[in-house]
Amino acid sequence: MLQIATSDFVLGGVAAMGAVVITNPLEVIKTRIQLQGELTARGSYVKPYKGVLQAFTTVIKNEGILSLEKGLSPALCFQFIINSFRLSIYTHAVEKRWVHDKNGNISYGRGLVWGAIGGVVGSYCSSPFFMIKTQLQSQAAKEIAVGYQHPHTSMRNAFSRIYQENGIFGLWRGSMASVWRATVASSVQIATFGKAKALLSENNLVTQPTCLSFCSGLAAGSCVSVAITPLDVITTRLYNQGVDVHGRGLFYKGWMDCFFKILKSEGVYGMYKGFWAIYLRSAPYSTLVLLFFDELVALRDKYASQ
Structure with missing residues (x-):
């Protein structure tokens, strides 16, 4: 039983890493869109990113195509940790x-x-990687820069800088926002995936295993994107903000303060910045990670039975 649980832990992480390589460019675009016009009324600021497709061309034109994979290293680490916990915990609960x-x-x-x-445990453990991922993805050419620009040169350099300036607690700054985001995302994604899979299978709507996992993952990703966008905006803002000499955020004191400040200055529109980028990322991401996980588990069980 311990061997199976350990196997599920690893397979969950590997499945997520495979998915994030494909969807990371959308994460970069999403981060940039969420940071533009920070705490500024709608229509009163220059928008270098006017939409998902336009944002892609703008980033490529000003920074090159490889910039779409900024923050990939911490993104891989983040996804491995959070999904190892949440998928293995859920699978164990099902068993x-x-x-x-x-x-x-x-x-x-x-x-x-x-x-x-699973989302709470995984998100808290992986919080430093999420923060560094966000800060690296926000780094942009001067002409299209939005939000606070951190001087990190790599994931290792970011860890070193944050630790030296703010100590170990600095690596978990904003972690509660990430916990709330992951709690909602993980619960909606996994529960919707399981329920959709059961309904499609029991009603003989979709029976082929790979197709069943794909359709269930697509349904889960669609629900997740609607549920988490406001929490994702808050998490991005908290993680990317600069800090003073005491390690306190320059703009927000915490996730509740961030929520009310965004709502007051940017309105409901501000809470849903980057929605389409999140949707275009979440739907295929959820589909891929859950599909990969199902396929890896099936492959493991096949060889285990031989």
Whole structure:
């Protein structure tokens, strides 16, 4: 049992790493869009990024195509850690039938709970990598720079700078926003995936295993993008803001302060900045990571039975 749990932990991380390589460019675009016009009323600032497609061409024109993979190293580390925890925890809960109701069916509510538990554990442990990923992805050419520009030259340099200036706690600055974001994202994604998979299979709508995983993942990603955009904006702002000599944020005191300041200065529109980039990333990302995970688990079970 311990060997299977360890295997699920590793497979969850590997599946996520495979997905993030493909979707990281959208994460870069999403971060830039969320940071432009920070705490500024709509229509009163210059928008270097006017939409997802235009943002892609703008970044490539000013920084080169490789800049679309900025922050890839910490993104890979972040995704490995968070998904290792959340997918292995949820899979273990399914195997123990903790997500099933008295009739033996997968309970959406219980799935939400176990998805959230995995998200909380994984997001807190991986928080430093999420912060560094955000700060590296926000780095841009002067002509199209938005948000606070950190002087990091690499993931290693970022860790060193943050630790030297703010200590170990500086690496977990803004982590509570990340925990809330991951709690919602993980619970919605995993619970929706499990429920969609059960409904499609039980009603014989989709029976081919790979296609079933793909369709279930697509449904999960669509729901996630709607649910997490405001929390994602808050997380991006908190992680990217500069800090004073005491390690305190220059703009926001915490996630609640960030929420109200964005709402007051940018309105509801500000809470949904980057929605389409998040949707275009979340739908294929959820589809790919859950598809890869299902396929890897099936491959493991196949060889284990031989």
